[in-house]
Each structure stands twice: as structure tokens, then as C-alpha cells.
Amino acid sequence: MAKKTLAEKMAENSRSVVEALKTNTIGSFSSTENIKKNIIILEELRDLIPPLLETEFLALKENLQKHGCKDPLKVWQTNNQSINITDNPEDIVYVLIDGHNRFQLCHELQIPFNIQIDNFKSITEVRNFMIDFQLSRRNITPQQASYLRGIRYNTEKKIVTNNLFQSKESNIILPNGQNVHLDDSAILENKKLEQKIDEPDGILPNGQNVHLDDSSKKTTAQELGEYFNVDEKTIRRDADFARGLDKFSPIFRKEILAGQVKVEKSKIQKIGKVKDLSGTINSLDELETVYQTLSTEISTQVPSKYSPKSEKLIQERYLKLTDSLNRAYETKTNKEINALKTAFTKFLEAIS
Known part of the structure; x- marks a missing residue:
């Protein structure tokens, strides 16, 4: 995948927005202030922002009080339909995509702030941009970076699977142009297919061998590994780590990513490999209980060779x-x- 620099992406998005806004009064002071008062925060996007330690949050607060908010907050100009709001689907809305901590503090302290309006085609594109932007920051921790890369991988795999299973009766077109019909049994096996299509040659649930051409031989993990300059296996481990953390409550997940609660990464990855986990993990004690249960189940399922x-x-x-x-x-x-x-x-x- 061709990789644009963040500077190129930002410039491209900003130019697109400027062109779109030339014919209206959005650049006026009153319109800009109105946008600021109606900025929307989406939880799924806010959760992509690595949480700050208490000391970091207090330092940011002190800096804003002394120097004001110098860097503009980034907002995404879109419509209700793109963020799954059914009322007035074509109405324009503005979603915060960077500066969530500054946004909170500026409101609490009544500190003026500026905004930069960016344009994206979809929320997936926004998520990918936010992940890239966060990973470019120097203060991000290894665990936070792993979580973000894992989210990116899991999102990419989900998109591939959804494209293949748009409907029960649909035929799918493979990268080499071959038309393959998926019956009901194939639909029920979408998880197996998701695993198979990540290999250079995939076997569909109906037994058909899918040979991809040279341009499609790289797996999703290989593509993202090259994109983020890490090993393919690292991406797969990141995916397990992200799936594991997503089984935790938002508060507990935030504590782990902020470094307030120490947990072995391997334990979270092991939990991430479990497909069906009842309930949400809310504390370290609950995590240990789930982990021990999983370890016991695995040991009983695999008898010792020397029993x-x-x-x-x-x-x-x-x-x-x-x-x-x-x-x-x-x-x-x-x-x-x-x-x-x-x-x-x-x-x-x-x-x-």
C-alpha cells in the first residue's frame, strides 16, 4: 500500500475542505464559533487516543493555563449518515478527531481554541488517519503502539470479510477476476474464510482453491508490517493484544494503556484469542480469574504425551x-x- 506522509494527508484534507467551503460563510467568525459549540465526540474515535498519565494531564493543564491553546483541534466535517445518525442524515456535523484532552480542559478552564477542519470519505479513513497520527508521536508507549496497530489490522481483516459476505446470495469477485458463489454453509464459515484469505493461496469453505495473482500475494499482516516498519508476526500479536483489550471495560483498558495497571502482555494476547468470552473484564482480579480458567481448559484439552x-x-x-x-x-x-x-x-x- 502506498504510504503518504502525515503532512501530505493533512495538506490534502485541508485543501479539500477549503474548496468545499468557498461558497459559504463557514470561515466567518460567527460560523466558526458555532462549529466549536457543536463539536461531536464519538467514543470509538476518542478511545483511539492513548490516555494520559495523571502527571501528564496536570502538566497539559498547567501549560494551557500559562500559554493558551496554540495548536488547533482537528475536526472532521461530515454528515449524520456517515456516523450512523438516522435523523436528518444529510445535515453537516463536525466530529473531533484530535485534541480530546485539550478540548476537555479548554472547556473546563474557558480557554479559547482554534479548529482545523479536515475532510475524509469515511469513518474508517478517519480511524486509520488517527492511528497513523498517534503512532507518529514520540511519547507513545510500546503497549499503546501495539494496541493501535492491532486495531488497524483487525479493521482491515473485518473489511475484507464484509466485502466477501455482502449477502447470502451474492457472488464474490476474487482479485484475479474469478467469480465464486458462496452458499449458506460458506456464510456460516466466515471466520474460517477470514483466516484462509490472509494466506497467498486460500481455500474457500466449499473446497475451492483460490490462487491469487502476484499483486495480491502479500497478506494483510505483511502489508501492515511493511507500512509500520515491524515484523509480520508482530502485527498478528498486536491483533491478539487489541482483541484482548477490547474485551475489557473502557476504564480498565484505559488504566492498562496509561500504565496505571501492570499486566503481562502475553495474558492479554491469550484472552484475545478466545472467540466467545461472556461478560466484560473490569479489574485485575477478574483478568486473573479468566486467564487461569483458560489455562486450565487448555491443559485439560491437551493431554500429556507421557500420561x-x-x-x-x-x-x-x-x-x-x-x-x-x-x-x-x-x-x-x-x-x-x-x-x-x-x-x-x-x-x-x-x-x-
Whole structure:
């Protein structure tokens, strides 16, 4: 994927907005002040902003009190329909996409602020821009960066899956132009398909082998790995980490990302791999309980190779193998040779 710099994206968006606003009075003082009073905050976008430590929040507050709000807050000009508001779908709205902490403090302290209006085609484009913008900041922590990259990966995979499953009766067009019909059983297997289509050659649920052309051989993880200059496996681990954190309550997730609560990243990744998890994790105690439960379930599902039951089976098949070997050596008949082959196969199964 071609990567534009943040400066290029910002300039492009700003130019687009300026052109759109030339014919109205949005640039006037009164109109700008009206926009400021009606800025909308979406939780799903606000949660992409890494939380500040208490000391960082207090430092920001002190800085605003001393020097004012110098940098403009970024808002997205869009309409109600694009943010799933059904009333008056074509009405223009302004959504905050950067400066949430400054916005809060400026209102509390009655500090004037400026805005920069940006234009995006969709909320997905906004999310990707916000993730890129946050990852470009120097004060972001490794955990926060991992969470943002994971969100980006999970969003990309969801888009791919949704495109393939627009309707039960639809045919899908693969990158090589091949038309593939998905029946009801394929629709029910969309999670399996999502995993398969991330490989260079995918197997659809109906058994069809999908060969992608050279331009499509990179997986989503490879694409994003190159985009963010990290390893493909790092992106996949980030995805598990993001899915795990998304199973936590917003407050608990914020505490972890802010560094106020210390949790081993591997535990969160393990929880992220669980498809069905009842309820939301609200505290460290609940997290430990869920993690221990998952560990217990895994250990009971995978019996030890050296359990007494396994050892007994191995011994039985070993004796059967030696007996068959002796019989085949002595008789040299096809019947005993075939029996030897069978005994040898079963012995290998027991020890593997």
C-alpha cells in the first residue's frame, strides 16, 4: 500500500475542505464559533487516543493555563449518515478527531481554541488517519503502539470479510477476476474464510482453491508490517493484544494503556484469542480469574504425551509391532507383511 506522509494527508484534507467551503460563510467568525459549540465526540474515535498519565494531564493543564491553546483541534466535517445518525442524515456535523484532552480542559478552564477542519470519505479513513497520527508521536508507549496497530489490522481483516459476505446470495469477485458463489454453509464459515484469505493461496469453505495473482500475494499482516516498519508476526500479536483489550471495560483498558495497571502482555494476547468470552473484564482480579480458567481448559484439552494412558498404549502397540515383525520374518507371506505395516503405522501414531 502506498504510504503518504502525515503532512501530505493533512495538506490534502485541508485543501479539500477549503474548496468545499468557498461558497459559504463557514470561515466567518460567527460560523466558526458555532462549529466549536457543536463539536461531536464519538467514543470509538476518542478511545483511539492513548490516555494520559495523571502527571501528564496536570502538566497539559498547567501549560494551557500559562500559554493558551496554540495548536488547533482537528475536526472532521461530515454528515449524520456517515456516523450512523438516522435523523436528518444529510445535515453537516463536525466530529473531533484530535485534541480530546485539550478540548476537555479548554472547556473546563474557558480557554479559547482554534479548529482545523479536515475532510475524509469515511469513518474508517478517519480511524486509520488517527492511528497513523498517534503512532507518529514520540511519547507513545510500546503497549499503546501495539494496541493501535492491532486495531488497524483487525479493521482491515473485518473489511475484507464484509466485502466477501455482502449477502447470502451474492457472488464474490476474487482479485484475479474469478467469480465464486458462496452458499449458506460458506456464510456460516466466515471466520474460517477470514483466516484462509490472509494466506497467498486460500481455500474457500466449499473446497475451492483460490490462487491469487502476484499483486495480491502479500497478506494483510505483511502489508501492515511493511507500512509500520515491524515484523509480520508482530502485527498478528498486536491483533491478539487489541482483541484482548477490547474485551475489557473502557476504564480498565484505559488504566492498562496509561500504565496505571501492570499486566503481562502475553495474558492479554491469550484472552484475545478466545472467540466467545461472556461478560466484560473490569479489574485485575477478574483478568486473573479468566486467564487461569483458560489455562486450565487448555491443559485439560491437551493431554500429556507421557500420561500413564499414553504410555500403556505405546507399550501395547510396541509389543504388537515386535510380534508382527517376527511373524513377517518367519513366514514372509503377504498377509503378515501387510499386518506388519499396519502395526508399524499404529505404533507411530501412538508415539507422535
